[in-house]
Amino acid sequence: MMRISLKTRIVCLQLCLTLASTLQAADKFVSFIREEGTLELVTSQQRSFSILCADEEHKGVLTAVHNLQEDFYKVADIRPALVADAKQKGSADGQNVRILIGSFDESPFIKQLVKSKKLDARELKGKNEKFIITTVKDPVEGIPGEVLLIAGSDKRGTIYGVYELSRQIGVSPWYWWADVPAERHEELYIKKGVYTDGEPAVKYRGIFINDEWPCMGGWTTERYGGFNSKMYVHVYELLLRLKANFLWPAMWSAAFYADDPMNSPLADEMGIIIGTSHHEPMARNHQEYARNRKVYGAWNYQTNKDGIDRFFREGIERMRGKEEVVTIAMRGDGDAPMGPDTDTKLLENIVKEQRRIIAEVTGKSASKTPQLWALYSEVLEYYDQGMQIPDDVMILLCDDNWGDVRRLPEPGVKRHPGGYGMYYHVDLHGAPRAYQWLNMTQIQHMWEQLYLTYAYGVDKMWILNVGDLKPNEFPTDFFLKMAWNPDAFNAGNLMDYTREFCRQQFGNEYADEAARILNLYCKYCARVTAEMLDHKTYNLQSGEFKAVADEFLALEAHAVRQFALLPENRRDAYKELILFPVQAMANLYEMYCATAMNRQLAAENDVRANVWADRVEY
Template sequence: MKRISLYLLPAMLLLQLAAAQAQTINVSDTGTPESLLIAGKGATTTIYTDAADAAVVQVAANALQKDIQLLTGQTPAWQHSTSLSNTPIIIGTIGKSALINKLVASKTLQINNITGLWEAFTIQVIDMPVNGKKTKALVIAGSDRRGTAFGVFELSRKMGVSPLYWWADVIPAKRKNIFVNGQYTSKSPSVQYRGIFINDEDWGLQPWAARNLDSAVKDIGPRTYERVFELMLRLKANYIWPAMHPCTKAFYYYAENPQLAEKYAIIVGGSHCEPMLRNNVFEWTEHFEKEYGQKPGEWRYDVNKDQIYTYWKDRVIQSAQYENVYTVGMRGIHDGSMPGPKDVGEKVKLLGNVIQDQRTILSEGLHKAPAVVPQIFCPYKEVLTLYQRGLQLPDDVTIVWADDNHGYIRQLSTPAEQQRSGGSGVYYHLSYWGAPHDYLWLSTISPALISFELSKAWQYNARKAWIINVGDIKPAEMEMQFTFDLAWDVQAWPFEKAVDYTQQWARETFGPEFASDIARIKNKYYQLAAAGKPEHLGMRAFSEQEADRRLLAYRRIAAEAGALQQSIPARLQNAYFELVYYPIVGACLMNEKTALAAKSRLYAQDSSNKAALLADSATAAFEQIKALTQQYNTTIAGGKWNGIMSWHPRDLPVFQMPPTSVHPDTSKKGRAFCNIDTQSAPLLILAANSFTQKQEQQTTLQSATGLGYTANSITCLPVTAPSLANNEWEKASNVSYSATLPAGKRTIQVRALPTHRQYTGRGVRYAIGIDNNPPQVIDLEEATDNATWKLNVVNGYAQGQTEHEVTAGNHIIHIYFMDPGLVLNDISIY
């Protein structure tokens, strides 16, 4: 009989489950005849698991026991016995739990829709005989060990326990009773490996962990990872790239770390610069001599193959007992290019040899054929160039495409690459350290952008692995939760509906009475940040009018956040501060500091005291940022988060006090600050959705809220539609705008989301024409790291510019969507 690797299942499962029923499991305070009372007055609930079932099943059962206690004050019993109480909660994995197997054999429990699937589960209230009497039981059964755990945490979430209950202090409301009825059978997840990358932990997670959870080792260690792993299970994530900066010792340095990962059923991998589960910045640079009794040679495979080969082989043997995904390939010791020959062709050849040898190591160390060992290759930064120059990558290795570090995916699989057995995935940033500027302080990537890029990737068959760079986890909690909700069910949150996620999240986290207000505030926060992240303000230039409008908008949502804070229940005050108040008010204060300082310099020669007043206000905002962060670290949740938040990651100049008219010499050499741009304003700005006519041809035009810096935007679907040649503009879906213009030469600037073409041969093109004149075709694609791209990601838009000679009067401007992936924000006429 032919055996199918689990690694190859998801594409098949999506077809098998298309018609699967999606019933509902209901949790309420009042019961019906169909309900089971699992907690409350008169409840004698007992949780049952099989001692022979996986460790993560016991972890989940223990968590459910605590969750019920947190909600009701009652702690249900938990047993491994097969002798059931009158109101049992039976938790187990098909084939691993005697109780589940018995229920299946008697046809009391229906599992046809999940048998053999990856990480699927069913939650059912069933009728069954117990002690000679017919009673009800709540059954949570998983197709595999993680499926069981995910089913348990799905129930917890429905009972009112947020996945962020510990990480963001979301204390649930107390319940007098918990009744459960109905049934719910999940699909397999949309993405097989759904992971987080803890990164750039130097200013938050590492010092906090060293001071609090892992004070014994003064590092991110087992106690911290235990909390991380539970969070991941609650988010239905299953894969981790552990923290790996020089401030943190390697994951494998602490023997308990991989053991805990196995206990929690978390799959361990390594980042784009950590092949074969090795953490080079510690294990090669600092720890090698202690491990091997000799100093490490050069980190260069063509001159030091033997040492590097042994170093990789030993970790593979050490990790063989655990569930892993191995990163193959090679980069620098840390986040740099692979040392090797100067000739690019020779470097490509060397990288190919590296991967061949790594697969030999995997085969010999794991006693398996390489094709059944999960492996990823991440063409990050310069590695993409090597791949594009002809690297021969084994067909079963998963290509994990990277974004440009700012939320826009650089490349996706061609039609031919989509047929590879290894498939593809995405490495995506919610936090970043690097050019053109970091954004490590606040989390500002919107759900709409996350969905647009990752859903697009999924359509291009990037379904094997999504790894999300979450930085220090805080303050990216909501954005991380959205990403994993999307990874679990990609069709639940298409980009055109993703703006509504904030309301659902706020309802689940803070209650329905606060949901609309929080959603409105958060969505405006994302929109404002799309035109200039708080960390990027030193590189932005706004007109005085733009700066004033931004400040007014920020002050409005900050005031609304402050007013709403007064109504939030006491149990949720800490959560509200962490998830809403701090990022909103912090972003407002950063804009006040930079913009008011810039305005004070603008009015420095004014005879009034306006410049001095502006300087004082800017300084006050700077001091408030520090005070607010001090509150986060020392007051919120009784000091639980002491050390987690820094208002000045890497001590970058943008976080310091800018020069003002009062203190013009406070800047350090080379420091850049937000400036007031005095360029002339456009004659007219046309919003993307203000078109007078649209014509859909080979594609459908879709408007979206929350995608980019404007209120609405337009793109064409499907994202897999073919591109058109420049002379085929008449076949393109298009929108038309009416504009009354004076005679003369007019410059038209079209601004769009700074997305990238999906692969070589495509573009990010639009065609623009006025009236009946032939249109001009503009491609907005930019090579990552060039000057225009840097400007684009900081500004939040790519910009095309065309010249047109017009007569006085009314004119029709036509915009044609030549490539899928183009997202139109607005049109400015000068």
């Protein structure tokens, strides 16, 4: 492992600029006007059709298909029927099937297509989370004519293909979380050809809901009664629509597994892999221990090995049979360092015992259960002191809590066989000051650090601390798109991404101006976070403070003007993603600039200080 010098970072960035390919917009296979050779889904004459998907399919795929039915209703005011049998008769019989959906490992229809050589098995067999979208003529017995085929290599591959169709007909992945209305279209056509996004570059791609009180915690408690499956179903769906597959759930006051027994099974069913955060080992939430200290004893492995081993064993027994990644090793009580007498030998023994428990409970080698060790905060020091980690365990590297990568694998040195991941922040509750209120992340900086990360071979896991999620839609969207294909982005096309994000939420007519405002907002915020800004941040005498405050006030004027021009149904999303953050920061800058004026004039015994005091209050 090595520290990254400024010179090395510059050299690596130059390499990134050379290697990164040009961002290409996703191939559009959906058209809203009739073109020669297209497949008709919805027309003025054809107002109904059916989707064929076998009952044997993964439950998570069937959930996505049901969501697709609703998405068609939002877009075109029709709700396709779901057919499980190609020969099923009635109003939704085989004559009316226009879409066939199936997974390579489960669907009998996909097996028939492979057998009849209408689908090349090599495109899907052994692939990870890949989908193929194309058109096929007379796909299976009982289905005449041409249909749209969505075939996945596995459960998530198929789900991603389903949600790609949803996105292209006009449903934003953020439709629920950011109140983005669906685009309305009277006609929907499918272009001929083969579409695929290939396989993801990073194996595990996800988010960490953290620092979730008071905002997210208060909201979900009032609306759903807590951090339960009624709320998490929306998190899981969002992640899948963004082609993510991994989640560290909220943990400040919540116990994901214990608070709602359906949280974990629902995630597994839908296709989301669950883990526990960097300080919560063995599939146990810290709150499960905090609520039961008398049961398990002190959080001290030296004095209470039996109690803690029991706690660990119960976690592995509960997750058995599910697709999860186990965090191993140990930190102090809560998100804190271990005691001063902790050494690498003790931690190595803890890991050894944890892996023994994993092997005993699962009945197979511990290496068969995915595990990670997070080098967060002081834990990196144990690694530097030579702590040994089993070859199959992933090493999760971390940024410095502010978006700058702390450590990367040393080039030319043998890679750790278990691979490397990256834990990255767009939210922090901690020293020297938190940044939690609004999005403070400039994606240009995020791209530079993440491509550096990828260039050094960190591709096993990327996980993003999103705080309470809601203020960080934009960087979350970018992070997960980049995790799928880092080579799709370079320094020259990040505004193309920003514009596409805005087009998806606000429509093509408003995308350019919205992207300009959003990009400038992030640029201005990257200078100093809201929480670290005060009346001393900028120089008042030189005019610097007024200049930066005026920039935000001008940006606010532009955002308010665009808000007034938007259709009524687009305004909620715009207010959440752009208008409120811009207004909030403009107000904050104006307040602190007025505070600086008040302090200066008061120091000079100038009565005009009272005028500026009034401005601070109002």
